[in-house]
């Protein structure tokens with residue numbers, strides 16, 4: 001079968017070999033922090049300084065890493081793909097963006113950051129988004145509204161992921177769904193494979209090891225993303 005409509009979901013595993021820690025490994029990103037202390041709206045209300053500091057450190061760390069062979073292989077695919085290709089990333093880093101800037105994608109390409117972006121912030125009063133390349137203070141005033149404060153443009157637990165309508169539409173229309181470097185622990189992203197299956201798509205998982213949802217895929221290929229992604233896409 002020739003595939004035309006492709007949805008690719010990526011998670012922290014695709015950026016691991018660039019030096020960005022994953023979430024659920026023993027030495028993962030939240031080592032030293034309980035997830036509830038940093039990645040919920042309640043945590044931000046309780047201790048904005050802790051939460052801003054956590055994201056400030058990750059923004060600084062992002063400046064020290066580069067896209068890897070897996071990001072570049074996806075960018076090369078997007079540059080040559082003549083059908084629809086939606087790349088949905090759960091990652092808040094900008095490594096896909098940088099890889100695609102180096103190899104401009106075709107007209108049918110969309111990149112969606114469903115869990116937000118580390119290098120953006122939004123106003124708590126209006127929701128307006130702006131670039132945020134550097135640090136934010138705990139009580140950073142909003143330029144958009146006198147009552148607002150700027151917060152990381154990140155989807156925390158209990159908040160609605162971004163662009164869900166566009167993602168659902170692409171899943172309903174897709175004939176190939178590929179999941180890369182995600183544990184299947186967080187919804188709604190972990191449910192995308194079932195939605196793609198309902199649409200009749202072939203489903204493929206590329207991950208270092210078995211994930212929580214490996215059984216739901218038609219095919220799984222295990223190994224580091226810098227090897228299995230270029231290998232699968234070539």
Ligand code: BJW
Nearest residue numbers: 011012013022023024090158181182183186187208224225
């Ligand atoms: C490699 C590799 C290499 C390593 N090569 N592979 C019960 C209570 C409360 C809430 C819920 C509940 N049940 C369900 C919920 C909902 C909740 C949820 O799913 N909770 C679960 C914990 C159960 N979800 C939400 O709240 C979401 N919102 C929501 O549901 O809104 C309502 C809604 C209703 C209807 C429709 C739609 C929505 C929001 C979720 C927000 C997630 N945010 C985070 C934090 C972002 C902030 C930050 O970055 O600081 O996003 S959580 C964190 O997990 C982050 C990630 O994007 C996400 C997924 O993690 P990921 O990418 O899978 O990473 P890991 O570390 O888990 O896995 C890495 C994988 O890579 C592993 O398998 C490795 O083996 C592999 N790997 N090295 C290839 N080199």
